Every structure is written in C-alpha cells, then in structure tokens.
Amino acid sequence: MGSLGPIWKEFSAWLPHVQLSHFLVVSAILFSLGLYAIMTRKNAILVLMGIELVLNAANINFLAFSRYGSLNLDGQVAAVFVIILAASEAAIALAIVLNMYHRFQTINVDEVNSLKE
Amino acid sequence: MQLFDIIFYVFALLTVCSAVIVVFSKNVIHAAFALLFTFFGVAALYVLLQADFLAVTQVLIYVGGILVLLLFGLMLTNNVVSVDIKTGSLRMVPALLLIAVVAGSLSGIFYSTWKETPATPVASSGTTSALGNLLMTTYALPFEVASIVLLIALIGAASVARRKRKA
Numbered sequence: 254m255g256s257l258g259p260i261w262k263e264f265s266a267w268l269p270h271v272q273l274s275h276f277l278v279v280s281a282i283l284f285s286l287g288l289y290a291i292m293t294r295k296n297a298i299l300v301l302m303g304i305e306l307v308l309n310a311a312n313i314n315f316l317a318f319s320r321y322g323s324l325n326l327d328g329q330v331a332a333v334f335v336i337i338l339a340a341s342e343a344a345i346a347l348a349i350v351l352n353m354y355h356r357f358q359t360i361n362v363d364e365v366n367s368l369k370e
Numbered sequence: 371m372q373l374f375d376i377i378f379y380v381f382a383l384l385t386v387c388s389a390v391i392v393v394f395s396k397n398v399i400h401a402a403f404a405l406l407f408t409f410f411g412v413a414a415l416y417v418l419l420q421a422d423f424l425a426v427t428q429v430l431i432y433v434g435g436i437l438v439l440l441l442f443g444l445m446l447t448n449n450v451v452s453v454d455i456k457t458g459s460l461r462m463v464p465a466l467l468l469i470a471v472v473a474g475s476l477s478g479i480f481y482s483t484w485k486e487t488p489a490t491p492v493a494s495s496g497t498t499s500a501l502g503n504l505l506m507t508t509y510a511l512p513f514e515v516a517s518i519v520l521l522i523a524l525i526g527a528a529s530v531a532r533r534k535r536k537a
Binding site: 271283293306319337348 | 374385389398401402408409415419424428435436443446461466469473477509520522524528
C-alpha cells in the first residue's frame with residue numbers, strides 16, 4: 254500500500270464531491286458490462302439486454318454533459334432520439350429472434366448458423 | 371457529504387450491482403428482473419442530472435415497453451416449465467480481458483479534469499416544454515425522421531414476426 258498512498262489520497266479526496274466524472278465513471282462501467290454481455294451471452298435475448306445497457310450508458314453520458322457541460326438541452330434531445338431508436342431496435346430484434354426460434358427451435362447464437370432454409 | 375452525493379451513491383450502486391447481475395446471472399429470468407432495477411437506477415440518475423422528462427420517459431419506455439417485450443421474448447422462446455431457465459456463456463476469458471482493457475481506459479477519466487460550465491438552472495416547470503419547443507423548431511427534421519423510423523419498425527416487426535401462411 255506504500256506506493257498506492259498518494260493515489261488513494263487523491264481518490265478519497267475526489268470521491269465525496271459528486272461531479273461530472275462520477276457520472277462518466279458509472280456510464281463507463283455500464284458500457285463495459287453491456288459489452289461483456291454482448292460478447293459472452295449465448296441466449297440472443299440476453300445479448301439484446303447487453304445492447305440496452307450500452308445504450309443506457311450512452312444516454313447517461315449525453316445527460317451528464319448536458320447538465321455539467323455546455324450541451325444544455327441539445328443533449329437531452331439526443332437522448333430522446335437514442336430512446337426512440339432503442340425501442341424500435343428492441344421490437345425488430347424480438348421479431349427476428351421469434352423467427353429464429355421458429356426455424357431452429359433454439360435462440361442460442363452459437364447454434365444458429367444459416368440464414369436461409 | 372451532501373444529500374445529493376448520498377443519493378447519487380445509492381443509485382449508482384443500485385445501477386451497477388443490478389447490471390452485474392444482468393450480465394453474470396445464469397438464470398435468464400433473474401437477469402431480466404435485475405435489468406428492471408438497472409433501468410430504475412438509471413432513471414434516478416437522470417433525475418439527479420435535472421432531466422425530469424427523460425427520467426419519466428425512461429421508466430415508461432424502458433420499463434413499461436422494452437423490458438416487457440424482452441420478457442415476452444424470453445417466455446416465448448423457452449419451453450417454460452418454471453422460472454428456472456438457464457443459459458450459458460461463451461469465450462469468457464478473452465471477453466474478460468477486453469472488458470478489463472475497455473473499462474480501464476474509460477476509467478482514465480477518473481483523474482482527468484473536465485471543464486465544467488456552471489449548469490443553467492432549470493425552470494421550476496421542468497424541461498418538458500423546452501424540449502417540446504426544440505423538437506418542433508431546431509430538431510423538426512430529425513423528429514419527423516424518427517417518426518418514420520418508428521412506423522417502419524412497427525410494420526417491419528409485424529411482418530417479420532407473423533407466421534407465414536401455408537400457400
């Protein structure tokens with residue numbers, strides 16, 4: 254812990270006062286978790302959940318910069334569009350997944366290997 | 371430590387912990403319900419960021435729409451006999467390595483100094499009317515494009531998911 258001392262001191266001084274970078278760190282963690290779900294999950298719907306996590310992380314960034322940066326309400330409008338696209342993406346993806354299940358009797362992405370009957 | 375900070379930490383912890391459950395849980399139903407808490411936590415973070423309209427939209431669309439849709443998808447694509455639906459994972463080690471790199475580099479913002487401009491105070495009536503004005507003036511074209519996208523998504527999803535008639 255000797256060499257970590259100064260870093261820890263800086264960290265504990267940074268921690269209590271919530272500001273822009275705190276929100277950015279939360280969104281970075283959410284983004285990484287979502288990316289992990291996209292890469293490792295077998296079930297296609299859990300992959301979709303990972304995508305939703307990534308989109309939420311992006312939205313937190315938009316709103317954090319609109320609150321603390323100079324983005325103002327423009328950032329919130331961008332977040333509205335992100336939510337719109339997330340909704341339509343979820344609907345389309347669910348339809349594709351249902352078709353996939355109809356065709357293969359499974360939605361594990363590692364077992365689905367052809368597009369055409 | 372002020373009340374704002376405490377509330378932020380509570381909801382940030384809720385968001386991150388439930389997101390961890392979403393990502394690592396073997397039981398897909400547990401993952402789906404953990405996602406509910408993630409969405410609520412994110413909505414609370416939106417409130418802390420003075421985006422009241424976005425917070426309500428988050429709850430309505432994500433929790434009321436997308437999450438229900440995902441649950442329907444889960445229930446329709448498994449032979450459900452109980453809530454105990456398991457799923458596996460693939461390629462965990464390389465993914466963990468990549469995620470460590472991504473999270474580490476993103477957390478480089480820990481100590482970077484962002485130029486913070488003092489926030490413009492939000493009117494007591496909230497941001498809804500200002501957002502509506504922006505959508506009808508500056509962002510009128512993207513707004514119309516978004517409505518077309520939603521229409522196409524609706525038609526596309528319906529036509530893709532429909533069972534083909536036996537011709």
